[in-house]
Amino acid sequence: MRLKIVQVGEPVLRQRARPLLQEEIALPETQQLIAWMHETVREAPGVGLAAPQVGLPVQLAVIEDRPEYSKDISAERLAERERNPVPFQVLINPRIIEQSAEQAEFFEGCLSLAGFSALVKRSRRVTVEYLDDRGQLRRIEAQGWYARILQHEIDHLDGSLYIDRMDPRSFMSIDNLTRHWKDMPVQAVRQALAAAAE
Numbered sequence: 001m002r003l004k005i006v007q008v009g010e011p012v013l014r015q016r017a018r019p020l021l022q023e024e025i026a027l028p029e030t031q032q033l034i035a036w037m038h039e040t041v042r043e044a045p046g047v048g049l050a051a052p053q054v055g056l057p058v059q060l061a062v063i064e065d066r067p068e069y070s071k072d073i074s075a076e077r078l079a080e081r082e083r084n085p086v087p088f089q090v091l092i093n094p095r096i097i098e099q100s101a102e103q104a105e106f107f108e109g110c111l112s113l114a115g116f117s118a119l120v121k122r123s124r125r126v127t128v129e130y131l132d133d134r135g136q137l138r139r140i141e142a143q144g145w146y147a148r149i150l151q152h153e154i155d156h157l158d159g160s161l162y163i164d165r166m167d168p169r170s171f172m173s174i175d176n177l178t179r180h181w182k183d184m185p186v187q188a189v190r191q192a193l194a195a196a197a198e
């Protein structure tokens with residue numbers, strides 16, 4: 001079943017989600033929710049979906065960066081983003097236990113801010129601890145786009161959205177991103193946006 005993705009302004013997106021209890025993870029309704037969230041994020045399509053985005057304030061998110069999502073992005077831009085496919089993953093009660101001071105800045109979007117994008121700085125590397133869909137404690141060390149996806153989803157569980165971290169001058173519609181900026185290196189985009197301010 002495809003779930004309804006709520007848009008910015010819905011109070012649940014600004015709440016701190018509650019952790020799931022170990023015994024809740026195995027419940028049929030939790031497993032059903034995971035399956036529906038997987039279906040929903042694939043159909044959107046998107047690379048991640050957090051439970052608050054489907055109206056539920058619990059610490060659960062799914063991520064998946066399928067190879068076909070990158071087929072229209074040039075090899076140069078993919079290398080710049082350090083973007084590689086990520087297999088489907090369920091994150092329950094995730095927390096960032098380490099993050100690099102070194103940051104990377106790229107355009108980012110969100111299924112709850114449909115049609116928009118902006119430049120967002122995030123740590124280039126993170127270490128995340130979480131429970132998987134069987135309640136097993138796991139740890140991921142991620143770099144590049146994968147690290148970005150993890151930070152974006154964990155922000156959702158804290159009631160944060162990328163617009164809280166974006167460079168406001170870079171906020172734009174995805175149509176205009178595609179039309180004017182998509183194939184430019186981030187440095188060139190920044191320069192063009194800065195020049196326009198003078």
Ligand code: ZN
Nearest residue numbers: 109110111112
């Ligand atoms: Zn999002």
